[in-house]
Amino acid sequence: MKVEILKENLKNGLNIVEKIVGKNLSLPILDNVLINTEDSFLSLSSTDLETAIKLWILTKIIKKGKVVVPAKFLSNFVSLLPNEKIILEEKKQGVYVECKNFKTQIQGFNPEEFPLLPEFKDFEFLEIDNEMLCQGLSQIVDIASPSQSRPEISGVYFVFSKNLIKIVATDSFRLAEKSITLESPVKKDVSFILPQKPAREIINILGGKGGKVKIYFSPNQTMFELPMKEAQHPQVQIISRLIEGEYPNYEEIIPKKFKTHIIVKRDEFLSQVKTASLFSGKINEIKVNVSEKEVQVSAQDPDIGESQSNIPAKIEGEPVEVSFNHKFLIDGLQNIKSSEVMFDLSGREGPCVLKPVGDASYIYVVMPIKAT
């Protein structure tokens, strides 16, 4: 292999594929990037055996071939080079790098030992707006729980039905659902559970890059692919295994009727919950007290002190006092971007719902702390 590539393009590509590379002591080959020539492109691939990332950079190919070298090392090294053309050349089971007045040999591995990535040629796919996908995923992904006993809720649930994708996550204390409209309806209803790590990488890697994402899937794997837009945004594939198992019938959990209905300013409510959280003690408990005229947020801990604040609100229904884990309320409020938030309560112990005012696509269900 011998190629000529711009430093910036190689650096951008390495910054993406190195994201899933860690210190893998038992399988050191996984700490590497596979660099391969494919037609007029240089492909970079990395995998941790659960998630894989592959991308293509338009490059001047002088001689075909492939090399496998430490991904983070190469990335650190390339980022220190001057902004010039780089020559990459296969040499002594490694890569020789020449750039302006730098001459460097980096030791690598046998490319035949690098795991094969799954291919999705001729598979069916769906298309979705990239920014809507990434923004929706970011409102959901942190809710999933790394549960050993219930692996099915450790991922993000994707449900495709007619012209709608629903993305869902829960940790059994709260649940978030985001709906995104598709431009054309799916041929057949389908669903899968994506692990949390690749869901986060989709946001990190594809977010802010515009365009449309193609989602491919087989019974146990999926691929999110963003086509090339320009040289700085190469074609990227994020491939992941799927989580086996049946996702819980989550729609049953979302309450349909409420006893108390509130609308408050989101920023002010969030800052009051955060302030009360400082006084919430070891069980993270804060109280939300709804009277006829206003909402009061309070917390107390004998060692720390007590705090109380109130916020004007539009209130309908019964007065009630409900206790929450402040973290769960803060997460829900932070996932909502509208200036006003609807907060629906079902008595002291029933599930509550947070929703952005003027946006029916997002719903956040949270269970109160049970009164003792």
Add this chain to the structure above:
Amino acid sequence: MKVEILKENLKNGLNIVEKIVGKNLSLPILDNVLINTEDSFLSLSSTDLETAIKLWILTKIIKKGKVVVPAKFLSNFVSLLPNEKIILEEKKQGVYVECKNFKTQIQGFNPEEFPLLPEFKDFEFLEIDNEMLCQGLSQIVDIASPSQSRPEISGVYFVFSKNLIKIVATDSFRLAEKSITLESPVKKDVSFILPQKPAREIINILGGKGGKVKIYFSPNQTMFELPMKEAQHPQVQIISRLIEGEYPNYEEIIPKKFKTHIIVKRDEFLSQVKTASLFSGKINEIKVNVSEKEVQVSAQDPDIGESQSNIPAKIEGEPVEVSFNHKFLIDGLQNIKSSEVMFDLSGREGPCVLKPVGDASYIYVVMPIKAT
């Protein structure tokens, strides 16, 4: 105590005094801030028994008094409050805080248990430009070594002589000296060793605030005081104990004659040393090879690979190859801000000196790795 204070002013003050507050399990009173009324000012004080910080904020005093409350907790809490007037009131051995629609009680400690801070009234002092002090200290402070066996080199050495302050630090592998001219000469030559932590706090707290710093000292303590400039920059005092012992006669270590004299571009040389450092292996060794025409930077490690680069230079004297710990060269080059750097070498094993071109106030001495 009862005072009325703007949220921003209280927050700024707490952000400063909380810097030296940690989790002190054996003496929990040290995790607190002492809030006291003094004339028209509210004073905030914190101490870890080695360093103390005190500052004064212009405040509407309604009733005199003092309280002691957890510093980081109060700082976190105040930063969440709306940008409005805050009422602070002594209540139930703690402080009651009212701000817009927030009502809060924070538990505190008995103010009589808070350690007394040393006072420097009627002491002699020197005056020095604040920015020159902070900038000079930042070129020195990280070189000091937290040595248990030689506590005297664990701090920063200040020498006041005639109209010059010299600030010095060493870890026995390298040494840095910065000279700052005083506007008026000192009456009597004097020197002291300031611990590294308060030296860092001087940079953090006083840096960027302009003005002139007054330096007070007694045989075992010192105080750096920056007067109030405006409400946002209150008068601040940083008080520290001094390190006992005799600082080594460091001027002997600075070589006066060299065999090889180089001038190179600082950024390019730094980036070449950083690149080579990736290949330097466990002992951090990189080689600098000076021929008649150019300087070559190289490193190799059989497991990683090898790197070599060259940089044009003005060279006088003997060709030589010297090995360095890359960290020590990088630190020195990063402390130098000029576009060109002088690099003077004394053979394979003698001390080398880095200096900014066109600035005689800074000198960085570094020992090579001994040839084996």
